[in-house]
Amino acid sequence: GAVVSQHPSWVICKSGTSVKIECRSLDFQATTMFWYRQFPKQSLMLMATSNEGSKATYEQGVEKDKFLINHASLTLSTLTVTSAHPEDSSFYICSARGPGASGGVETQYFGPGTRLLVL
């Protein structure tokens, strides 16, 4: 089946630094990818929709200048957390829209997540 990978799986950084997280669709092309954030004991919240070759669409309340998204190819989207602060510590999960089983309706495939800890 379709596989989505994320790198790194976890990262610890100092406050004020920038962190880049990669999301790759390994065996399919994804024109649309999504970035989610999950705080402890809470559900996933959509941050932005990443479209290949165009600007990302951010959800209300998400700072686009802080969370930079680049979808430069059909298999790669990156999320850069700029000037990270402790409140940005969270679990970041990406997903990619891909082919459904047996050629069925498209569905979303989720990456394994990246845990970010900002000290």
Place this chain on the structure above:
Amino acid sequence: KQEVTQIPAALSVPEGENLVLNCSFTDSAIYNLQWFRQDPGKGLTSLLLIQSSQREQTSGRLNASLDKSSGRSTLYIAASQPGDSATYLCAVAGNQFYFGTGTSLTVIP
């Protein structure tokens, strides 16, 4: 805006019991509904996907139903095992994915 609610928030059962997790959503205009499993500190594992035109899907000991008109879905787990302990999330797909708040399941050996 779509709102997805899961009840109960937490559930603890002895091994071998059958159990039902509930998911409700406010907007019936969905493409599909998906149930996921999330282990602590891990990503999502897709369990079952029900298209909007379908009523249920089965995989092994899992059965998920969908009643789009009433905005409800249930996940039935038969003969629960300790390895089933995890958080179960439902998500509805409209213009975007909307996730429920999750049910934390503990199966006691």
